[in-house]
Amino acid sequence: MKLSVIGCGYLGAVHAAAMASLGHTVVGIDVDQEKIDKLSAGQTPFFEPGLDEILQAGIDSGRLSFSTDYASLADAEVHFIGVGTPQRRDGQGADMTYVDAATNGILSYAKPGSLIAGKSTVPVGTAARLSELAAAKGVRLAWNPEFLREGFAVKDTVDPDRLVYGVADATRDEDVATLDAVYASILERGTPRLVTNQATAELVKVAANSFLATKISFINAMAEISEVAGADVTQLADAIGHDVRIGRKFLNAGVGFGGGCLPKDIRAFAARAEELGKGESVAFLKQVDEINLRRRQHVVDRVVDSFDGQVFGHRVAVLGLAFKPDSDDIRDSPALDVAVRLKGLGAEVVSFDPEAMDNARRLHPQLAYADSLEHALEGAEAVVVVTEWKQFRELDPVATAAKVARPIVFDGRNILDPVAWKAAGWTYTGMGR
Incomplete structure (x- = not known):
C-alpha cells in the first residue's frame, strides 16, 4: 500500500521505516528540513537499536522517502499522524498544535476516501473533533495508538503485543479493513487485534501509561518506607x-521514571479529566507524579549527606544521562536531573553516558562530560549510578575501587550487587535497601 507518516521524530521515523520494511511504499513528512535531510541520507536523528538498518534498507529499496512537502502524500491510501503532543507551557494539558497542523496539512492534499490513522497520544475527544474536519473533505479518520518502548521501538512496531483500532461506528467495517491491510503480515502471526470506538482507543495509551507510572511510583513509595524501617x-x-x-515486572525501585511519554501523559490525563468534570477519578496521579519527582532529590540528598552536608568542590561521577538504557533520550530524565542538581549545589560533576552526552551537552553545557567511563571514575569521591546501562551493571567493584579517590557508590537503580561491592571496600547505598 501507499502510506504517509506525518512527523519524523521518534514515533514517526520508526513507524515509517518499519512500514517500509513490511513492504509498503512510505513517505515521511516533517517541517524540519535538517531532520528530513538526515533521514533521506539514511542517518537517524536519534539512537534506537535496529533503526539504522531498516531505515537504510527502506531507502535502498525505493520504498521509503522523506519530504517537507505535504503534496507528496497525495497518492497515499493511509496517512499516519505521529507528531508530538508535549505538555503545554501554560498548564499540565497536552499541546495539540502539532496534531492540528498535521491534520490540516493532510486534508489539504489527501484524496477523498483515504484514511487518517492517528498514532499520537492525545486527550480523549480529539478524534471526534478531527473526524468532523476530515468528513468535510471526504476523508475518514481512525485512532491507532502506538505502544513503543524506547530501546525496543522497532520490534514493538513490527511485532507488537496488540493492535488497537479506534473507529467511528458509521465507517467501522471499511476502516478496519484498511488497517487490516496495512498490518496484514503482523496479523498473520496471530497478533491480538482490538476494535473499539475512537474514545476508547484514545484512552488506551494514557491508561496504560498511568497504570505503569503508578506501579513504579508504588514500589518507590515502598522504598521510602523500607529505608526507615530497615x-x-x-x-x-x-x-x-x-x-x-501483581506480577514482578516494573517493581524496581530507583530514581524514578522519565522520558517523553510517562511524565507528560499522566499530567495531560489528569488535566483532561478535570476538563471532563472527573478530576477526582484520577486525582491519585498527582501523587504518583510527586513520588516520582522526589526520588531525584532523595538521591541528591544521600550524596550530600555522605559529604557531611556540603558537596561543594567535591568530585562526583554521575553514570548515566539518558532516562533509560539503549536510548539517547534525555527528556525529563531523572539521571540528568540528578547531575544538574548536584552541579547546582557546587559539586564538581563529571558525567558519562554511552549515547546521550551530545544531547545533554546541548541542553546543559555547564556540566562536565567524560570521554570514557574510566575518565568519569578517575578521582571520584562519590559514584552515582542513575541509568541502568549494561556496562554500569557489569562494573567490577575491585577494579573500580582502584580508580576512585573515595569508594562510595549510590546505586540509583539497584543494579549492583551490594554484597560484592561492600566486600570490595565500598560504602554502598541503594534505593530502599
Whole structure:
C-alpha cells in the first residue's frame, strides 16, 4: 500500500521505516528540513537499536522517502499522524498544535476516501473533533495508538503485543479493513487485534501509561518506607511479585521514571479529566507524579549527606544521562536531573553516558562530560549510578575501587550487587535497601 507518516521524530521515523520494511511504499513528512535531510541520507536523528538498518534498507529499496512537502502524500491510501503532543507551557494539558497542523496539512492534499490513522497520544475527544474536519473533505479518520518502548521501538512496531483500532461506528467495517491491510503480515502471526470506538482507543495509551507510572511510583513509595524501617525493597518486590495479580515486572525501585511519554501523559490525563468534570477519578496521579519527582532529590540528598552536608568542590561521577538504557533520550530524565542538581549545589560533576552526552551537552553545557567511563571514575569521591546501562551493571567493584579517590557508590537503580561491592571496600547505598 501507499502510506504517509506525518512527523519524523521518534514515533514517526520508526513507524515509517518499519512500514517500509513490511513492504509498503512510505513517505515521511516533517517541517524540519535538517531532520528530513538526515533521514533521506539514511542517518537517524536519534539512537534506537535496529533503526539504522531498516531505515537504510527502506531507502535502498525505493520504498521509503522523506519530504517537507505535504503534496507528496497525495497518492497515499493511509496517512499516519505521529507528531508530538508535549505538555503545554501554560498548564499540565497536552499541546495539540502539532496534531492540528498535521491534520490540516493532510486534508489539504489527501484524496477523498483515504484514511487518517492517528498514532499520537492525545486527550480523549480529539478524534471526534478531527473526524468532523476530515468528513468535510471526504476523508475518514481512525485512532491507532502506538505502544513503543524506547530501546525496543522497532520490534514493538513490527511485532507488537496488540493492535488497537479506534473507529467511528458509521465507517467501522471499511476502516478496519484498511488497517487490516496495512498490518496484514503482523496479523498473520496471530497478533491480538482490538476494535473499539475512537474514545476508547484514545484512552488506551494514557491508561496504560498511568497504570505503569503508578506501579513504579508504588514500589518507590515502598522504598521510602523500607529505608526507615530497615527493610529491603528488592526482596519485598520479589515477594509480592509472586502474586499473579501483581506480577514482578516494573517493581524496581530507583530514581524514578522519565522520558517523553510517562511524565507528560499522566499530567495531560489528569488535566483532561478535570476538563471532563472527573478530576477526582484520577486525582491519585498527582501523587504518583510527586513520588516520582522526589526520588531525584532523595538521591541528591544521600550524596550530600555522605559529604557531611556540603558537596561543594567535591568530585562526583554521575553514570548515566539518558532516562533509560539503549536510548539517547534525555527528556525529563531523572539521571540528568540528578547531575544538574548536584552541579547546582557546587559539586564538581563529571558525567558519562554511552549515547546521550551530545544531547545533554546541548541542553546543559555547564556540566562536565567524560570521554570514557574510566575518565568519569578517575578521582571520584562519590559514584552515582542513575541509568541502568549494561556496562554500569557489569562494573567490577575491585577494579573500580582502584580508580576512585573515595569508594562510595549510590546505586540509583539497584543494579549492583551490594554484597560484592561492600566486600570490595565500598560504602554502598541503594534505593530502599
